[in-house]
Amino acid sequence: MIQEIQFRDLEEADIPLLMDIYNHFVMHTTVSFHTEPVTLDEFTDSVVHPNPRYKTFVIMLDGSLQGYVQVMPHKKKQAYATSGEVTIYLHPECVGKGIGTAALQHIEAFAKENGYHVLVSTICSENSPSIRSFTKNGYFQCAHFREVGLKWGKFLDIVTYQKII
Incomplete structure (x- = not known):
């Protein structure tokens, strides 16, 4: 069965559902470096930005909300204006289905249209x-x-990946 992946702009009603997906990773994995669930206000601040160059898209699979992809400021200093930070969170049951690739392609197209040079x-x-x-x-x-x-008594490493688009 072919599943249809779609992307749409974030709506306020989506925020609690996306927060639940994010908080699953907070509580059950080392994917997020939060150690306690984020509040609705904290999560809203992380997915809504007043500048239209920074955007969160909802990922829909067969009409059902399954996660989000976003490009946000990499750093706040002006010289970083052509760099963006990409984040993807998917419902745990959606991992490994090619949705991440589709999300990256979608956010890269948006980034190119909005003057980005590099994504990290x-x-x-x-x-x-x-x-x-x-x-x-x-x-x-x-x-x-x-x-x-x-996190959980264990020291963790981070790695940064980048792509010049």
């Missing part, structure tokens, strides 16, 4: 599925920070 993503080094997805889609590792996070 910072990933916990234990997150093999995300690393595979970004690598498969032309991103390369440009940084590795050792033991910069502490």
Whole structure:
């Protein structure tokens, strides 16, 4: 059975559902470096931005909300204006279905249309599925920070991947 992947703009009603997806990863994995569930206000601040160059898209699979992809500021200083930070979170049952690739293609097209030159993503080094997805889609590792996070009594590394678009 072929599944249809669609992307649409974030709507306010989507935010609690997306927060639930995000908080699943907070509570059950090292994918997120939050150690406690985020509140609705915290999550809203992370997915809504007043500048239209920074955008969150909802990922729909066969008409059902399954996650989000976003491009947000990489850094706040002006010289970074052509760089964006990409984040993807999918419902746990959607991992490994090609949705991440479609999401990257979608956000890259948006980024190109909006004057971005480079996209980066910072990933916990234990997150093999995300690393595979970004690598498969032309991103390369440009940084590795050792033991910069502490979650559940374990020090964690982060790796940063980038793609010049």
